[in-house]
Amino acid sequence: MKPTLQAVADAVGVSRSTVSNAYSRPDQLSPALRARILEAARGLGYPGPNPTARSLRRGYVGAIGVLFTSQLSYAFTDPFAVRFLAGVSRAAERHDTSLLLIPVPTDLNQARQAVENAAVDGFCVYCAGDESWALDAIGGRGLPYVTTAMQSDSGPAQRYVAIDERAAARSVADHVAGLGHRRVAFLGDTIVPGAPSGPLRLAGVDEAGHPTTRGRLSGFRDAFAAVGVDWPAVTVLNAAGNSRAAGAEAVRPLLAGGSPPTAVLACSDVLALGVLDALAARDPATATRHPVSVTGFDDIAEAATAGLTTVRQPGEEKGRLAAELLLDPPAEPAAGQVLLDTELIVRTSVRTAPRS
Known part of the structure; x- marks a missing residue:
């Protein structure tokens, strides 16, 4: 049978509350009595009061x-x-x-x-x-x-x-639009839960499942709408997760086509690094004919190494x-x-x- 607090109390000849104090309020006991209680507990194999129950009695868990x-x-x-x-x-x-x-x-x-x-x-x-x-x-x-x-x-x-996700995303999209890019793709992870990787039909940003993604897509959309590129003209790419591999997989079908975007704006640096991986793996002749600009979001350590234009947040x-x-x-x-x-x-x- 599992030893209990009552068993320790009976062995020492004290109350249950005295045994409990030996663990949770040792200042209430003399050192000699506390030592007797703890020695009896060790002999019986009693591990001490349940920490969750003890924390609930205290009113906090820590x-x-x-x-x-x-x-x-x-x-x-x-x-x-x-x-x-x-x-x-x-x-x-x-x-x-x-x-x-x-x-x-x-x-x-x-x-x-x-x-x-x-x-x-x-x-x-x-x-x-x-x-x-x-x-x-x-x-x-x-x-x-x-x-x-x-x-x-x-x-x-x-x-x-x-x-401000929307304003931050617009800052990088304004920069890309200011360099003349109009054929663009927006890349996010799990934009619609369960959607396959690759191009995604999205009537508007409100269909995105995550509020952070909605905010960043909204900022991208606002910047390009200001230069005459409305939502239906934008390609939306769905990645299966926030990883380099997922970013590369999502953009690969678009790069294989005859008219890839001139810029891909990703909702995270990790996805953007995946796009750069996919671009590096292309045929050199194709890469020369269709150069693609890439942006990320967050400014993780790898972004600087890769020369990635991005949004820094602390x-x-x-x-x-x-x-x-x-x-x-x-x-x-x-x-x-x-x-x-x-x-x-x-x-x-x-x-x-x-x-x-």
């Missing part, structure tokens, strides 16, 4: 949850996610708090259960798609949260650390500030809504559009 996309590996392989989590970790360490990474299952009921069952004191909601369901579930638990989006489908976020600072707002919330609500600056970084991956 951990925050980071809610993000469905694959746990994304937190360790995506360069921007790694930077964001590094920032969250810095703040958590300063507050002596642990992190719980919570991937979001694709099944909505399972996703809601993941939020409802997580033993945390609050949530950082990062890259979780249309997150209104998550905010409702968190709100139902009465826990605080911070998001990386200015608003969700249910309205303005309570606290956030975000960028990933680590974003994570640090989000965790700080959660762990040490400001008294004024407005101070809990942070909009970070972005910067257009122009490198060699974009050139003047070739003459038709």
Whole structure:
């Protein structure tokens, strides 16, 4: 039979609460009594009170949850996610708090259960798609949260650390349009869940499943609409995931055609690097006849090495500030809504559009 707290109490001849204090409130006992209790517990094989139950009695767990996309590996392989989590970790360490990474299952009921069952004191909601369901579930638990989006489908976020996705994307698209590009493609990952890789029929940006993708596609669209390229004239490319391989696979059919775009604007650097991989693998003669400019978004470390024109956003600072707002919330609500600056970084991956 598994040893219990009561068994330890009986062995020492004290109450259950005295045994509990030996673990959670040692200052309430004499050193000699606490030593007797812990020695008896070791002899019986009692491991101590259940940490979750103990945290619930205290009213806090000592951990925050980071809610993000469905694959746990994304937190360790995506360069921007790694930077964001590094920032969250810095703040958590300063507050002596642990992190719980919570991937979001694709099944909505399972996703809601993941939020409802997580033993945390609050949530950082990062890259979780249309997150209104998550905010409702968190709100139902009465826990605080911070998001990386200015608003969700249910309205303005309570606290956030975000960028203006649409304006940032427009800055890079304006640069490309200003160089004369009119035959362009927009590339995003999982724009419509379940859609195949490659060209995607999209009536408008509102059909994109992720709010971040919608914001960036909107910025691209706005810039080209201003120079007379309306949405139906734009090619939309869907990548099966946010990886170099997925970016290369999505753009490859377009490059094989007789009239590829003169520019590809990607919603992330990782996808843009995949496009550069696909371009490098082309036949040299084709590459000379049809040069293609490429842009990304985020400015990860590999972007500079590849000469990628992109939008820089402060990933680590974003994570640090989000965790700080959660762990040490400001008294004024407005101070809990942070909009970070972005910067257009122009490198060699974009050139003047070739003459038709």
